[in-house]
Amino acid sequence: MTHELLTIGRISVDIYPNDIGVDLEDVTSFGKYLGGSPSNVAVAAARHGRRTGVITRTGDDAFGTYLHRELRKFNVDDSFVSPVAQYPTAVTFCAIKPATDEFPLYFYGRFPTAPDLQIKAEELDLEAVREAGIFWSTVTGLCQEPSRSAHIAAHRARPRTGLKPGQFTILDLDYRPMFWSSEEEARAEVAKILPHVTVAIGNDKECAVAVGEGTPDEQADRLLAAGVEIAVVKLGAEGVMAKTRTERVVSAPVPVETVNGLGAGDSFGGAFCHGLLSGWPLSEVLDYANASGAIVASRVSCADAMPTPDEVTSLLAERGRPIPGATLAASSTYAASSTHTEGAVR
Secondary structure (H helix, E strand, O other): OOOOEEEEOOOEEEEEEOOOOOOHHHOOOEEEEEEOHHHHHHHHHHHOOOOEEEEEEEEOOHHHHHHHHHHHHOOEEOOOEEEEOOOOOOEEEEOOEHHHOEOOEEEEOOOOOOHHHOOOHHHOOHHHHHHOOEEEEEHHHHOOOOHHHHHHHHHHOOOHHHOOOOOEEEEEOOOOHHHOOOHHHHHHHHHHHHHHOOEEEEEHHHHHHHHOOOOHHHHHHHHHHOOOOEEEEEOHHHOEEEEOOOOEEEEOOOOOOOOOOOOHHHHHHHHHHHHHHHOOOHHHHHHHHHHHHHHHHOOOOOHHHOOOHHHHHHHHHHOOOOOOOHHHHHHHHHHHHHHHHHHHHO
């Protein structure tokens, strides 16, 4: 199987409250879901019809069995997911308080380490990594050995100069301070990966950790100077910007009533991958990904909340935004019609 998207890194069981708007100590019941950013991104892209897989590790326990079941349910290949006997599957709790825009995360089973940080370089199927249409990793996967060496080995097996047309290597700048001793340590590890990356995605803080403080344009320019071909900087309430050496596009926010801000970035990532693989113009890729993220922000869960293409295009149409691929489809239809007419005249 050649994956259109292959991700590597974190997976967990997300325990989300059924009681919205209260502190965690006051929650009386919870639901459980598949979680972990790279795993969510694989799920999101699968919802858009892409062949996806994830490289990760679970505990050898019931929660690990649950995560395998969920990946299969979402049509994500779990061939590269295996158990680590000595560590339990990681669990993440959160409180959902949309009125205050607070969604604090509480990580369990991650300190001093977690199964998904035990991925080893020698265990990787480097051919699958090389052949994937998109290979997606995160900065969190660099925070600890042996995961760090595994990520570096995967990227070295997939040099920028060896990519075929239509292949991309994406780094989610995903900086979580609780996993690092300092920002400087994280920046040093990011510097080892950037030479292999064609797309970098992050918010202002994450870009600052990767390439230093500055305006969004300055941060994007530094990423481009490091060799990245597309720098995506999330602008918060102002939307999201993508910049290449020849183009700068901004997608305005897609306003929705926020229920849970967690998972929106992963939905954005999966949809962004779908747009890149579809060959859409960068502005359309960005709008589609932006709308996809907004939909998940309006729902409680992450993986289970990932939208379908129809849901995304419906929201875009409702907001008066272009439907990705529509211009190309219209041009193709016109061209076919013109050819048919010309043939009839002859």
